[in-house]
Amino acid sequence: MMRAALAGFLLALCAAAQACDLPGGAAQKIESARHLVLYRTKPAPLKVGEHFVLEFAVCPAPESVRVDAWMPEHRHGMNYRPTVAALGEGRYRAEGLMLHMAGRWELVFEVRSGGSVERVAQVIRLD
Helix, strand or coil: CHHHHHHHHHHHHHHHHHHCCCCCCCCEEEECCCCEEEEEEECCCCCCCCEEEEEEEEECCCCEEEEEEEECCCCEECCCCCEEEEEECCEEEEEEEECCCCEEEEEEEEEEECCEEEEEEEEEEEC
C-alpha cells in the first residue's frame, strides 16, 4: 500500500514537472521533493548592485510563494524586500530584488502548499 502511494506521488510530480512551463525564453530549473521552480532574471546576467526582476513558475501551483536571497557566509540577506505578483497558473513576477555584494548568494523560494512551507533554493555567484 505504501509503495503504491509513493509511486502515485512520484508519477504526479513527474506529470507536474512535464506540464510546468515558463514562456518567454530559457529558464533555470530547481527541483525539490515536492515542487519544480523555473525562473529567469531580467536582466541576465545579474550584476552587483543592480535591481532585477525575477519571472518564475512553481509546479504544482502553490497557495503562495515568497522570494528572497541570502548570503550564508555573511549571514545576511538583501537590503530590499521584493514584491511578488501572482500571474495565474503557477506563474509569478518578483520585482525589487538587488544583490548588493559580490560573492555567493542563495536565491530562495518559500513555497506554501498544503499547510506546509518548503524552501527551494539555488546558489548564485556574483563577481
